[in-house]
Amino acid sequence: MATENSGPERVTFGRGYSVWIMGIDGTWRRNCVLKAVSANDAELMLDGSIEGLNLKEFFLLLSSTGLAYRRCELIRVNGSEIDVRFLKAKSKNGKPKRDDQATA
Numbered sequence: 001m002a003t004e005n006s007g008p009e010r011v012t013f014g015r016g017y018s019v020w021i022m023g024i025d026g027t028w029r030r031n032c033v034l035k036a037v038s039a040n041d042a043e044l045m046l047d048g049s050i051e052g053l054n055l056k057e058f059f060l061l062l063s064s065t066g067l068a069y070r071r072c073e074l075i076r077v078n079g080s081e082i083d084v085r086f087l088k089a090k091s092k093n094g095k096p097k098r099d100d101q102a103t104a
Contacts, residue, residue: 011037
């Protein structure tokens with residue numbers, strides 16, 4: 001019996017990819033390893049403790065200069081591994097933007 005994958009395709013990295021997470025206000029930053037990623041979410045392995053960090057919303061920095069990033073929210077914690085969901089930008093009226101809308 002064939003199973004159907006209803007979610008987006010996920011890419012798993014064998015050795016991982018070095019990335020960073022950073023607080024929305026920029027007051028903290030931690031090294032981590034990107035283990036898997038899809039269009040909607042990612043799996044990370046953190047270096048060090050997350051105790052005391054506000055992980056409700058944060059940035060996943062894909063480059064050391066911070067020019068490539070995604071806004072995230074925490075979904076699950078399992079020891080030093082976390083799962084995050086990518087957040088979409090909102091329009092001025094508070095509704096999520098569609099990908100085909102032009103930004104003014």
